[in-house]
Amino acid sequence: MLSRVADSLYWMSRYLERAEHTARLLDVNLNLMLDEGPESAERRWLRVLQALGKPKGIAWEGDPYTLTQTLIFDREHKSSILSCMISARENSRHVREQISTEQWHRLNSMYLQVTRPELKNRDRAGVAANDTMQSSDFLQSVMESVHQFQGVTDSTMNHGEGWQFIQVGRYIERAYATTLLLEAYHEDLWTRHEHATEGNEFLEWMGLLRSATAFEAYCKVYTADLTPDRIFEFLLLDEEFPHSVRFSIDSLQCALERIEGDGGRSRGEGLRKLSGRLQASLSYSSAEEILTQDAVAYLRGIQEQCMTIHETIYALYMDYAIQAALAG
């Protein structure tokens, strides 16, 4: 597979995952905000910004609707949902012949839908008019579209190298985003239990779970008895839940192994060690242990390892020196 193609598929997938994650986070928080007074809005939205990795140039200015509008529609900001969707489609356009026609149709109609001028105006007006229902509809449709795209991808595209790079992009983004989310909540809620006002505690924990589509899955395992440590364990270490960090890293590792296998060489030794080490750490750690030590440092450690893995993928498959490749 061409290096440029792998690069585009990887980023297409990352951007879509990012758009979906941002949409869900905003949707959950716009919804929960309704259950509380305006005095706690600031803390909530600062936490949202932190969970999104503190996007450059976007700051809390006192109005949740202005903030969400920026995070959804502002094309000046690379991290807005609209920018992510546009970048994803841009990347897919560069590899139009590599993805299936069904995938392209799905992605293209998604793009046309979110960029459609009248919708843009309507939803902008909707958000500005504090109409949570309309922006919620929009966010729902973004999430649905991304899910549909993933379904179409799985059922119409060859599960070959290109598909594996799509998995790599999706899961590295998901692992990274989930650790950011846990970190944001940890700083705010775990360490300062008093922050959650009486009676609202349940809602906040539910919000965290919902932000990772984990509420129902969690309840199936632990019932609706929401305890912070179990939530932490579930989102970080659960083996079977597809949005947990462990599941993401397992899937990432699996995809990387398949790619390396397809290439038929062993030059991926360094990369295998990196992802293997991370996978082992998640497989054999316990939540208690992490929480009694420095949980934030542990989460940041995962983020750093994700970045190193990203860089190593680049050096190995996309951006290698020609002389070295000819010699090898």
Added chain:
Amino acid sequence: MPCRYTQATLMQTAQARQFEQSTLKKYLLDHAYDEMFAGPQKLRPHYELLFKHFSSLPADELQRRKQAADLSFLNQGITFTVYGRDEGAENIFPYDLIPRIVTAAEWAKVEKGLTQRITALNLFLKDIYNEGRILDDGIVPREVVYSCRHYRRQMMGLQVPRNVYIAICGTDLIRLENGEFVVLEDNLRVPSGVSYMLTNRRVMKRIFPQLFRGYNVRPIEQYTQLLLGALRSLAPEGRPEANIVLLSPGVFNSAYYEHAYLARQMGIELVEGRDLVTHDNVVYMRTTSGLRRVDVIYRRVDDDFIDPMAFRGDSILGVAGLFNAYRAGNVTLANAFGTGVADDKALYAYVPEIIRYYLSEEPVLNNVETFLLTDPKVRQHVLQNLDKLVVKAVVESGGYGMLIGPQSTAAQREEFARKIEADPRNYIAQPTISFSRAPCLIEDELEPRHVDLRPYVLYGDKVTIVPGGLTRVALRSGSLVVNSSQGGGSKDTWVLSQ
């Protein structure tokens, strides 16, 4: 047979009624050949079924199907405008729903003529880049060849695989007032539009399945497979499992959709200049599993931009060192470099002679009468008759750099007269031809519009032409310019099997 006669009369009466009721109020015939009508209220036989079908549809049905087709084009991303981040910048390629029908007999002649033409032009290219017999014999003047902008000195004495210079060509045909198909222009460099031919067909089969079944239309879907076969047959010797790629200028090129479409349909890699590297006169592509050798390049990048070392130094689309690898015989390019000599508009005037010279045959398809302006007497005649003629710049395409005499202003004519005097080799003149008109759906009514026909010719181990081509339409009323950049569109072309 009296019985048949009665039936025919009955049909004619029925038809007459249909004509009155139908959406034909704006269908006025003029001196141009009409594809559907042989005379007022007199359908050509092969259009009868189509006419009956469209007359039987409820009034809003056509619009409904048009919308379905629009959506299908848009969702498939079949767009042609240069891409920007602004969502307004993408438009679907304009097309028309009413198919253009070509009879089996008409097609047989076109096919024969095009085969003859590509064979002769290919021999011509081999000759001028090697011995130059045709120049020695004075059939084509040396100065016409050497003054072509697309003449490539670098190609002299170079052996190309199977002696095929033109592997893919798209020839523009028009119909004269008497219905005869003639060649308007050869496109021998990087002809485009074939993906529209293929998608038009796919959409039409979906929108009008019954009508399509009613006609015995010859299929065209095998085009990509034939193209792949032609490319494979040109692989360098000793490379049995040839790695074939399509080289595109990239996503910002207006024909990018087509590049991606063709690569996908053929199952070959779509590469850009930055994906390729050369080393020791071998071309490689950069893949996730290292460098992989490339054997055949179907290039959709112009000569000028393909190798900054051999041609234009400021090109960033190309691959440095590609030409040397080509010269060394380690990679095949289709089409070869320098094929643009043979589609120069001044050289065009010599094509009938070229056919006679190499094949000792009379041309099956005629040229349009062409005035070469380098001859002072001819030039004088042309300058005096600018208001009746069409003047074209020899190196331009896409409908640019053109003067259509009868539709021009005095100021435009003066401007062209000045340009011609300044550089007569750069222009040719032709009589203004009203090419044939075919019915098109304009809002709710059928109206006639001028059309041409671009069949696609492939030349690998033999010449193959899929039956049909791209019928381009000048969608503006009265316009003779069919190029998509100038308000043109396209329609599906149905070649009947008997």
